[in-house]
Amino acid sequence: MEMLLMALCLSMFGLAVTAMAFGAATRPAKSASPVQPEARPAKAVAPTRFFGDHVTPPRTSGSNVPTEVLLAQIEDHVRLEQAAAQSFLESPSHAQLHTKTTSAFVN
């Protein structure tokens, strides 16, 4: 009888220890400090290459502008390109040839 009671007590003790350990393991961690850790942005991951990536995004600026504005942009673009080409002819160099344009038509 004594042996049975002892075994029962030990079983209950073991069950209690197991329950506490399970509770500790599954309890959501709480920070002691009210300050939350700094949220770090996920490292930028190179976009996966799918066929869909090759689809040109719609050019809202180009498709929404009235035709007259578009034509004016083309005209300005030609003028700017001529000026850039003229500068190159006056002082030919690689840098002069490939100066960046401010043309709204291509930017």
Place this chain on the structure above:
Amino acid sequence: MAPEQPELLKGLAADDAQRILAIGTRISLRSGASLFQLGDPAERLFLVDRGLIRLTLPMQVRGRREEVVVEERSAGQTVGWSALIPPHKFTLAATAPLETEVIALPREDLRRHFAAHPTVGYQITLNLAVVIGHRLQLFQAMWLREMQRTVEKHSA
């Protein structure tokens, strides 16, 4: 004429330049008037005396044909050198965006004059080569810039 010697007549003695101008006919163009169209037979060379000439090429924009300005020529400059270069067809259209006066020089009259005055013909041909060469170099540089942008776009 414009105060400065027109580009086509540079290097000519004053009386030689006057004889060339005497061959020409003065044409007045109202604002918006067409001087020639793309593909027209090029029978006459033009010197812009006053105003402005816009040279345009047709471009398809949103399904419509639009004339896009590729070059502007002002007083003293030459328009329509296709008149002297085979196959004598205009490769651009020319219009006057404002009241403009040009001097039209017929090709055949010029040829006869050059045959009679070879040194004048030589000088004018040289001047014309400068105009054509400049156009070529300008468009070559413009084309290369466009190509560079295309390359950058494709390799981005």
